[in-house]
Amino acid sequence: MKIPHVQPAKIQIYEKPVGHADMRIRNLLPPYEGQPVFAGLLGVPSDAGVVQGGGRAGAAEGPSAIRLQLKRYGTAYNFEQNVDLTTLSLADFGDLVPDEKSVEQTHARLTAAVEAILGLGAVPIVLGGGHDLTFGGVRALAQQTEGTVGGWTLDAHFDVREAVNGIPTSGTPFRNILEKLGNVPGDHFIEIGGNGLVNAKEHFDYLIGKKARIFSLAETRRKGIGAVIEKAFQIAGHGAEKMFCSVDLDSVAQAFAPGVSAPSSDGFTPEEVSLAAYFAGTHRKVAYFDIMEMNPVFDQEGRTARLSAALILHFFAGLAKRKDAEKKVIGFAPGSVGGE
Secondary structure: OOOEEEEEOOOOOOOOOOOOOOOEEHOOOOEEOOOOOOOEEEEOOOOOHHHOOOOOOOOHHHHHHHHHHHHHHOOOOOOOOOEEEHEEEOEEEEEEEOOOOOOHHHHHHHHHHHHHHHHOOOOOEEEEEEOHHHHHHHHHHHOOOOOEEEEEOOOOOOOOOOOOOOOOOOOOHHHHHHHHOOOOOOOOEEEEEEEOOOOHHHHHHHHHOEEEEEEEEEHHHHHOOOHHHHHHHHHHOOOOEEEEEEEEHHHOOOOOOOOEOOOOOEEEEEHHHHHHHEEEHHHOOOOEEEEEEEEEOOOEEEEEHHHHHHHHHHHHHHHHHHHHHOOOHHHOOOOOOOOO
């Protein structure tokens, strides 16, 4: 099956393995050529929404910067989680071809591409690019899902601004999701890591009015990221058929992630955001994951790009745990072959 509006990525991660010793992530991400896929990468080299909102350009090169780090970094085995990523059928779907004249058309192309990936039964990992793109990706999940869709985001900003002259920006994705997608209700949406210094009262009031749950950065620190993510899954997943998870890299403190469109001096640590990515991978209802606002123009020694690569590896580790758990459940289900 061909994925629409997609071309080969600028940076090809894949290298054919030589033997089975010391396998690397680069040995597990071949270009998609119709093979069965459990999860795969889709880059979206567009920062038009960031620029439209008055932000600094550069995130269009984010997918290439992340792929370059994946090519250099990461083994196929995670001994801390005791998972072997070679059990996953992974692929690189390439890069979306954005519409240079229209943010909305880029979103439409992304929706079509993600719908095709979901149609394969695969989990898309979308690499941005501006955070406005999350609307296009989540729209695909909502359109492919008959029931309720829930989700959470890690973000310093609420991103529920109104469109500028009717044009979406990197500050509008979650207002668009809550207003335009009928099966993503506010009481199934969670904002995690909001910074009290960078969010307007009207945006806070909007989310409260929609019955969304907000875990501020301070509250998340008090309770611990693990407990907050667990609670977020309870809220988002209650009665939901599918869930999405979106990581804006500006939720991480600038000391750890300088290469973002809108940095904050205060934010999550790599340990906290990595744990969130891992938990996202483990949850059986999570069908979409993205990493947004990677801006290599402002990165330092590839620090943010490598953190992004690490988040993908943690998400893959969670997927491997999920797959292993599902195999065990199936294997011992009454009447199954494994349980006889």
